[in-house]
Every structure is written in structure tokens, then in C-alpha cells.
Amino acid sequence: MDITTSQNVLAQAEKLCEQRNVRLTPQRLEVLRLLTQQAGAISAYDLLDLLRASEPQAKPPTVYRALDFLLEQGFVHRVESTNSYVLCHLFDQPTHSSAMFICDRCGAVKEHGAQGVEDIMHQLAAQLGFALHHNVIEAHGLCSACAEVEACSHPEACGHDHTIQSKKKSR
Numbered sequence: 001m002d003i004t005t006s007q008n009v010l011a012q013a014e015k016l017c018e019q020r021n022v023r024l025t026p027q028r029l030e031v032l033r034l035l036t037q038q039a040g041a042i043s044a045y046d047l048l049d050l051l052r053a054s055e056p057q058a059k060p061p062t063v064y065r066a067l068d069f070l071l072e073q074g075f076v077h078r079v080e081s082t083n084s085y086v087l088c089h090l091f092d093q094p095t096h097s098s099a100m101f102i103c104d105r106c107g108a109v110k111e112h113g114a115q116g117v118e119d120i121m122h123q124l125a126a127q128l129g130f131a132l133h134h135n136v137i138e139a140h141g142l143c144s145a146c147a148e149v150e151a152c153s154h155p156e157a158c159g160h161d162h163t164i165q166s167k168k169k170s171r
């Protein structure tokens with residue numbers, strides 16, 4: 001995300017917090033700013049390392065408390081299958097449901113509205129008499145750029161970076 005987009009996101013978050021009468025402390029704002037700098041999802045511990053550049057005293061609970069707040073406000077999502085966090089790209093739709101498309105090669109995460117999928121899950125839950133509270137819709141695979149590299153058949157002369165390998169799922 002470039003600087004202007006990042007600044008727009010932060011300004012929008014500040015405005016929403018003001019409207020909701022909740023406090024976006026400098027620490028919470030900094031964690032959100034760090035998230036806007038990521039191409040994909042990031043773990044809480046990697047975030048902590050980044051946060052320590054401006055707050056050397058920061059401890060894991062510092063990051064988790066800030067993340068809890070940002071999750072509550074809908075500014076970030078937890079990517080459950082990789083235990084990491086990613087900036088929400090649909091800020092202005094507070095109750096949206098989304099699907100996460102996670103690239104196993106470069107780690108990029110794309111968010112897409114998932115209303116139709118959500119509807120199907122509710123129908124299935126109703127058939128089971130199951131009280132559905134929370135859906136996790138996450139898909140693993142390759143982003144378009146990585147799919148191109150993986151399909152490439154002339155690694156000597158193409159200019160791709162063929163040194164990155166897809167992460168093998170441990171499960």
C-alpha cells in the first residue's frame with residue numbers, strides 16, 4: 001500500500017473511532033499503520049518486532065491488546081489458518097463477510113466479499129439445526145503472479161524469481 005492510501009486508511013479509521021466514541025490510542029494507530037504497510041498477513045510476533053522500532057518497551061500483550069481493539073472495530077481480520085492478521089479492505093462495510101484468498105508462495109492475502117457463501121453456510125446450518133455464530137472462509141493456493149511463475153517452463157531466461165518455494169502445508 002502506498003503512503004497516500006495508508007494515510008487515507010488511517011484517517012478513515014480515526015473518523016470511525018470518533019463516530020463510535022472509542023479511543024484509537026497512538027499505540028493502536030501505530031499497529032494499524034504497520035498493518036497498512038504489509039503486502040499480506042503478518043503474525044503478532046512479527047508485528048511486535050516492527051512495533052519495537054518506535055516502542056522499544058512493547059511486549060506481546062501490547063500487540064494483542066491493540067489487535068483485539070482493531071479486530072473489534074473491523075479494521076483488521078484474523079487469518080485463522082495461518083494465525084496471522086491482515087488489514088481489512090472493506091472498512092466502510094462494518095458487518096461484511098469476506099473470503100480470504102491466501103497465496104502459499106508469496107503470502108499475499110486478497111479479501112473478497114463472500115455474501116453468497118455466507119448465505120449457503122446459513123442454509124446448511126439451518127438444515128442441521130446448528131446455531132451458526134461465526135464463519136471462517138479461507139482459501140489457499142497461488143496468487144496470479146505466483147501461478148505464472150509456477151507454470152513457467154524456461155527458468156533460465158525468464159527473469160522470474162524461482163528461488164521462492166510454495167510453503168508445504170504441514171497438515
Ligand SMILES: [Zn+2]
Pocket residue numbers: 077087088089090091096098111
Ligand atoms: Zn474485511
Ligand SMILES: [Zn+2]
Pocket residue numbers: 103104105106107108142143144145146147
Ligand atoms: Zn503469490
Ligand SMILES: [Zn+2]
Pocket residue numbers: 149152153154155158159160162
Ligand atoms: Zn520463470
